Amino acid sequence: MYFGRVYVSYKQSVLDPQGEVIKSGLTHMGFNKIESVKQGKYFEIKFAAADMEQAKQELVKMIEALLINANTETYRYDLKELED
Amino acid sequence: MKAAVIQFPGSNCDMDMMHALQDFGVDATLVSHNATDLSDYDAIFLPGGFSFGDYLRSGAIARFSPIMDAVKQADEAGKTIVGICNGFQILTEAGLLPGQLMQNEHPGFLCDEVKLNIxxxxxxxxxxxxxxxxxxxxxxxxGRYYADQATIADLEKNQQIVFKYRTNVNGSSDDIAGITNQKGNVLGMMPHPERAIEAILGNTDGRKLFESILDN
Known part of the structure; x- marks a missing residue:
């Protein structure tokens, strides 16, 4: 079994209104040294694969087919094999 | 004209669209998102709402509904396809229209009447x-339409932008409220023409959109 953790974030050029609102909230709370806040998405996926190489390919396929919209989002991931 | 109005789980403007089409004498049928054949229909309407609860991204899950293969075939056959609001979001996620609809620039749900330029x-x-x-x-x-600068330039060059906000209410790139594909048979727009067809409700500016489609 493999365990992938996927972090999705907006591309630098894309406005993130939620991040802006969170930044404003934090600033009102007194955290006044914040330069920027970006909100992203986080996924944990457990799945079976023949080996690490196949697991990597599968995970990237899943990410690019559904988890992100490549118009506006980028991603990074880490992947490990789980002990049985 | 025979028209299909696609009903996704979470669609909520489906009956408004049916009502509007029937008002124009169109033979309109509600078609489940689980159906796989649209060959009987001349025009396909993807209504507004919150398909699949807008989970992940608006339109992102609806794009995998069985009906979407039939919608793509209808596009290849050059049939008229109209996506309103959530329907527009689904058409962009499905790749039938370029770009993406994102959260409004200013936080919150926007419910209003807006002035548009054709x-x-x-x-x-x-x-x-x-x-x-x-x-x-x-x-x-x-409803914030986003596309990169090269895509916007293409849309402008090919005259694919049909509607622009006169005042940009949601932060859309290039004030875009509605676009077609390059062939011109697929329309996606955030405003709701189907809610503006009866004088008693205060606005009839949606009527000419349906009249335009029926004139073809």
């Missing part, structure tokens, strides 16, 4: 309008 009066969706300035209802939280 920026291409020579489409099968806008031909019947005698004026370039109209007003239509909008109701969306994720």
């Amino acid at each position: 920026t291409n009066a020579d489409t099968e969706f806008s031909r019947a309008y005698p004026t370039n300035e109209i007003t239509l209802p909008v109701a969306h939280g994720e």
Whole structure:
């Protein structure tokens, strides 16, 4: 079994209104040294694969087919094999 | 004209669209998102709402509904396809229209009437309008049209932009409220023409859109 953790974030050029609102909230709370806040998405996926190489390919396929919209989002991931 | 109105789980403007089409004498049928064949229909309407609860991204899950293969075939056959609001979001996620609809620039759900410019009066969706300035209802939280600069330049060059906000209410790139594909048979727009067809409800500016489609 493999365990992938996927972090999705907006591309630098894309406005993130939620991040802006969170930044404003934090600033009102007194955290006044914040330069920027970006909100992203986080996924944990457990799945079976023949080996690490196949697991990597599968995970990237899943990410690019559904988890992100490549118009506006980028991603990074880490992947490990789980002990049985 | 035989029209299909696609009903996704979470669609909520499906009956408004049925009502509007029937008002124009169109033989309209509600079709489940689980159906796989649209060959009987001349025009396909993807209504507004919150398909699949807008989970992940608006339209992102609906794009995998069985009906979407039939919608793509209808596009290949050059049939008329109209996505309103959530329908527009689904068409972009499905790749039938470029770009993406994102959260409004200013936080919150926007429910209002907005003034629009018709920026291409020579489409099968806008031909019947005698004026370039109209007003239509909008109701969306994720209506900010986004596309990169190269895509926007292409849209402008190919005259694919049909409607622009006169005042940019949601932060859309290039003030875009509605676009067609390059062939001109697929329209996606955030404003709701189907909610503006009866004088008793205060606005009839949506009527000419349906008249344009029926004139083809």
